[in-house]
Amino acid sequence: MANMIGTPVKRKEDPRLLTGNGMFTDDMKLPGMLHAAFLRSPFAHAKIVRIDTETAKQYPGVIAVFTGADLIGKVKPVPTMWYVPGADLKAKDRSPLALEKVLYAGEAVAVVVAEDRYIARDALELISVDYEELPAVTHQEKALQEGAPLVHDDVPQNLALLWKAGEVPDEAFEQAEVVVRQRLYNQRVIPNPMETRAAVAQFNPGSGEMTIWCTSQNPHIHRMIYSGVLGIPESKLRIVAPDVGGGFGAKIATYTEEAVVGHAARELRRPVKWVEERREHFMATTHARDEVIEVELAGKKDGTFTALRVKNTANLGAYLSTFGGGCPTIDFGLMITGAYHIPQAAVVTYGVYTNTTPTDAYRGAGKPEATFQIERIVDLFARKVGMDPLEVRRKNLIPKESFPYTTAMGLLYDSGNYELTLEKALEAVDYEALRKEQEELRAQGKLIGIGFSTYVELCGFGPSKVAGAIGFQGGVWENSTVRVHPTGKVTVYTGTSPHGQGTATSFAQIVSDKLGVPIEDIELVHGDTQSISMGWGTYGSRTTAVGGAAVAIAADRVVAKAKRIAAHELEVATEDIDFAGGVFSVKGVPGREKTFQEIARSANFAWNLPDDVEPSLEAQSFFDPSNFVYPFGAHICVVEVDKDTGEVALRKYVAVDDVGKVINPLLAEGQVHGGVVQGIGQALWEGAVYSENGQLLSGTFMDYTMPKARFFPRVEWHFTETPSPVNPLGAKGIGETGTTAAPPAVVNAVMDALQPFGVDDLDMPLTPEKVWKAMQNRREGI
Amino acid sequence: MNKSCKVTLTVNEVERTAEVEPRMLLVHFLRETLNLTGTHIGCDTSQCGACTVLVNGEAVKSCTMLAVQADGASITTVEGLGDVEHLHPIQQGFWEKHGLQCGFCTPGVMMAMVSLLQEHPAPTEEEVREALEGVICRCTGYQFIVDAVLHAAAEMAKLQESGNVSDTMPVGEGR
Numbered sequence A: 001m002a003n004m005i006g007t008p009v010k011r012k013e014d015p016r017l018l019t020g021n022g023m024f025t026d027d028m029k030l031p032g033m034l035h036a037a038f039l040r041s042p043f044a045h046a047k048i049v050r051i052d053t054e055t056a057k058q059y060p061g062v063i064a065v066f067t068g069a070d071l072i073g074k075v076k077p078v079p080t081m082w083y084v085p086g087a088d089l090k091a092k093d094r095s096p097l098a099l100e101k102v103l104y105a106g107e108a109v110a111v112v113v114a115e116d117r118y119i120a121r122d123a124l125e126l127i128s129v130d131y132e133e134l135p136a137v138t139h140q141e142k143a144l145q146e147g148a149p150l151v152h153d154d155v156p157q158n159l160a161l162l163w164k165a166g167e168v169p170d171e172a173f174e175q176a177e178v179v180v181r182q183r184l185y186n187q188r189v190i191p192n193p194m195e196t197r198a199a200v201a202q203f204n205p206g207s208g209e210m211t212i213w214c215t216s217q218n219p220h221i222h223r224m225i226y227s228g229v230l231g232i233p234e235s236k237l238r239i240v241a242p243d244v245g246g247g248f249g250a251k252i253a254t255y256t257e258e259a260v261v262g263h264a265a266r267e268l269r270r271p272v273k274w275v276e277e278r279r280e281h282f283m284a285t286t287h288a289r290d291e292v293i294e295v296e297l298a299g300k301k302d303g304t305f306t307a308l309r310v311k312n313t314a315n316l317g318a319y320l321s322t323f324g325g326g327c328p329t330i331d332f333g334l335m336i337t338g339a340y341h342i343p344q345a346a347v348v349t350y351g352v353y354t355n356t357t358p359t360d361a362y363r364g365a366g367k368p369e370a371t372f373q374i375e376r377i378v379d380l381f382a383r384k385v386g387m388d389p390l391e392v393r394r395k396n397l398i399p400k401e402s403f404p405y406t407t408a409m410g411l412l413y414d415s416g417n418y419e420l421t422l423e424k425a426l427e428a429v430d431y432e433a434l435r436k437e438q439e440e441l442r443a444q445g446k447l448i449g450i451g452f453s454t455y456v457e458l459c460g461f462g463p464s465k466v467a468g469a470i471g472f473q474g475g476v477w478e479n480s481t482v483r484v485h486p487t488g489k490v491t492v493y494t495g496t497s498p499h500g501q502g503t504a505t506s507f508a509q510i511v512s513d514k515l516g517v518p519i520e521d522i523e524l525v526h527g528d529t530q531s532i533s534m535g536w537g538t539y540g541s542r543t544t545a546v547g548g549a550a551v552a553i554a555a556d557r558v559v560a561k562a563k564r565i566a567a568h569e570l571e572v573a574t575e576d577i578d579f580a581g582g583v584f585s586v587k588g589v590p591g592r593e594k595t596f597q598e599i600a601r602s603a604n605f606a607w608n609l610p611d612d613v614e615p616s617l618e619a620q621s622f623f624d625p626s627n628f629v630y631p632f633g634a635h636i637c638v639v640e641v642d643k644d645t646g647e648v649a650l651r652k653y654v655a656v657d658d659v660g661k662v663i664n665p666l667l668a669e670g671q672v673h674g675g676v677v678q679g680i681g682q683a684l685w686e687g688a689v690y691s692e693n694g695q696l697l698s699g700t701f702m703d704y705t706m707p708k709a710r711f712f713p714r715v716e717w718h719f720t721e722t723p724s725p726v727n728p729l730g731a732k733g734i735g736e737t738g739t740t741a742a743p744p745a746v747v748n749a750v751m752d753a754l755q756p757f758g759v760d761d762l763d764m765p766l767t768p769e770k771v772w773k774a775m776q777n778r779r780e781g782i
Numbered sequence B: 001m002n003k004s005c006k007v008t009l010t011v012n013e014v015e016r017t018a019e020v021e022p023r024m025l026l027v028h029f030l031r032e033t034l035n036l037t038g039t040h041i042g043c044d045t046s047q048c049g050a051c052t053v054l055v056n057g058e059a060v061k062s063c064t065m066l067a068v069q070a071d072g073a074s075i076t077t078v079e080g081l082g083d084v085e086h087l088h089p090i091q092q093g094f095w096e097k098h099g100l101q102c103g104f105c106t107p108g109v110m111m112a113m114v115s116l117l118q119e120h121p122a123p124t125e126e127e128v129r130e131a132l133e134g135v136i137c138r139c140t141g142y143q144f145i146v147d148a149v150l151h152a153a154a155e156m157a158k159l160q161e162s163g164n165v166s167d168t169m170p171v172g173e174g175r
Helices: A016-017 A053-058 A117-124 A142-143 A219-230 A257-268 A278-284 A327-335 A367-385 A389-396 A419-428 A431-442 A464-471 A503-513 A543-570 A596-607 A665-684 A739-754 A768-781 B026-033 B088-098 B106-119 B125-134 B143-161
Strands: A034-039 A047-054 A064-066 A108-114 A130-135 A159-166 A178-189 A200-202 A207-213 A238-240 A274-277 A287-298 A305-317 A344-353 A447-456 A478-484 A491-495 A520-525 A577-580 A583-586 A594-596 A615-623 A633-639 A649-660 A715-720 B005-011 B014-020 B054-057 B058-061 B073-075
Touching: A016 A274, A016 B088, A016 B106, A034 A117, A034 A257, A034 A278, A034 A447, A047 A108, A047 A447, A053 A064, A064 A257, A108 A117, A108 A257, A142 A287, A142 A305, A142 A344, A142 A665, A159 A327, A178 B125, A200 A257, A207 A219, A207 A257, A219 A238, A219 B026, A219 B058, A257 A274, A257 A419, A274 B106, A287 A327, A287 A367, A327 A344, A327 A367, A367 A389, A367 A447, A367 A594, A367 A739, A389 A419, A419 A431, A419 A633, A431 A447, A447 A739, A464 A665, A478 A503, A478 A596, A478 B125, A503 A520, A503 A543, A543 A577, A543 A583, A543 A594, A543 A596, A543 A615, A583 A596, A596 A615, A615 B026, A633 A739, A649 A665, A649 A739, A649 B026, A665 A715, A665 A739, A665 B143, B005 B026, B014 B026, B026 B054, B054 B106, B088 B106, B088 B143, B106 B125, B106 B143, B125 B143
Parallel strands: A034 A274, A207 A238, A305 A344, A491 A520, A649 A715, B005 B073
Antiparallel strands: A034 A108, A047 A130, A064 A108, A159 A344, A178 A287, A200 A207, A200 A274, A287 A305, A447 A633, A478 A491, A478 A615, A577 A583, A583 A594, A633 A649, B005 B014, B054 B058, B054 B073
């Protein structure tokens, strides 16, 4: 059998999904199932004076209406999971339904449970709530100002956390030959997976057991937290993530609605379903980014960097979401130096409460913001010293001889060959020719821009002791069982929880190579806390690097045991057994062999096992890596800006990524396309906009521009393979590289195009209006 | 409000009759009444196209249409496109070219593209991208969807040439 690892295998998942045989949460139907709908606050900040649910309760088909008061003592507030240390963290847990106050528009204040979803929606209209509107604050810098409205009365200045890392003496900047400073805004975006959140809960009053099927990226985390919130022992709470229609970080968080649905099922003794509408999703599911980043880079006239200092003022929204505190601090702050050798660096993050939807992880979670600021400031530095941004990068990229490399922020980059990806990208775009063409077109009055992003990303979460040190209230190891059935078919269990990544295929490839079993004979079970003892889910590009590594180790253990059984049957010592292509053979004795399937039967029947070998053939691994992994690469974007309209057209996009060992290049490329398009989306179109009083103005797909197919040229992808030493597969992560690398590549390209106008920076998204105005101001200035 | 109407329509070549509320959306009728859950709901405001089905052969977002408006119509959903043993070329294309990741938008996207290929059997890449205007996919970045559609177009042209057309548009072989 050919090596499956490294082969572009078609997905095992697809026939089911292509024929309408998927099972997403909203596809579930249970006997007697009721439907829930949430009433949400129209105000960003208000006192709840009175809620009258009587009329709604009388509406035919309504079974129950609950308000926050009804849930006191029954459903506890939902806590964050990331207590960032040394940050004077003022964590604010979320009440399952608002009690005295609502703190953002869209916060749930009541729930209706009815016979069908139409009736539930009808009854929402019959609930009357008297609000006393309070002044709201939505912008983090305004929220920090004296006299700003307080989101939480006991959090002065709305300062939820103040976190610092690294040190740079002032002299490093005062005495530097060159210093560039820039204030950047990494705008608020909305992850928007195509499946909104949904939950179905069922309670067995006899046993006290509850099952919640929900749209989760990490069902075991949800089990752990909802267990406390609902007061149900973890041993009696089962969380199932069936088919999940994308997550991008939005389905990591532990929300309140799922817990309320669980409680309703318990109280009403009937299954309850809730499906979020898209308009609700815009308000009630986590947003991301929203960071004002002030960056200063010091260096020499020859282009060498010497010191970096960064201040991040991050909008956390109204509550501290599950990973909300970690994204703008640890995830962002430790990665500020990017792919460059910068001897000194320091970061400070102000995490601020505002009357907005809470922010949390979104594809990259802190790393895209870190990459954006360093890649932008590097370009501005190049401009200041009059060098090609390419040359400045070449001068400062960490050289391949330096790996493993310890950064100024104290991270140990595992492996890298940054120049290689850059050179490959230059070759792909034919850089010199491109610059010439740019010049020629400029002469004709056309605005062409070339933008670089030479990024590195931290992922593969990660060592659990590091998780502990950074205040994450959980482990980040991974769990896998490889179970061989008597017929030699294989079921693999993983604690990761894929939702579109194709993990059933990529993990089958890993196991196929290990066991010599065709991938058709290997099934993956994931996303069910009853089948899988423990696990930490899919986020932070950890699935292959951590979960896949656990699978590989468990499969090795299966082989080790099978070898002993084969040796026993073939009457030789274990050392004399070779195993290849699914066949155990005696070294040097052709023809004396047993197939993997024969040994699977022997192991399970146990008629003739060695005395010290137990029956059955399965093995488990709990893999905790020694370090994170650091994928890297070089993206080059070429844009054309329309002088008359300000519209940015993408002419070319080349991505060269190194994600260590690639298990399935087809799936890897799919991840790159999706990530790059999302990253370009942030650069050019996407953005959540609040009015001054906290109304979400970009609250539907009509107001929030999702990337469409016609916006894009083909993304050209190449990869190099620099294995990671921290896991047995040599794999890194790929899911978040696109959203990390693309925004600065695009913005750098647009700024390059606008160079004739002397425009150094514009805030994302680079809408035609913004770009046109920038050119217009400059024209008027001339 | 709760007054119900009788509707009779043909779904995937099977005639179905049901009593529905006049306000019931076609997509809810398909999913809840007929249990055809392959058609998904992604936005409620007719932008995302996850709910696209064929109504009398034309792509329609089934969240924009009431079940009663479909009375007498012939509907094709993803379940009627082709089963695992007999995939429609568009399904095969999506499989071959990795045109789906989470699979949530996929049924609607495929139905929209079946409609495109009926009208334009040999679209260019640009035409496919234009035709995808009515759908949103958050996972794939669209590139492999485009490849999937072009692959399907080529396969359908081959089938057309060989005269074996009966399998190319098997609309209605499903449930």
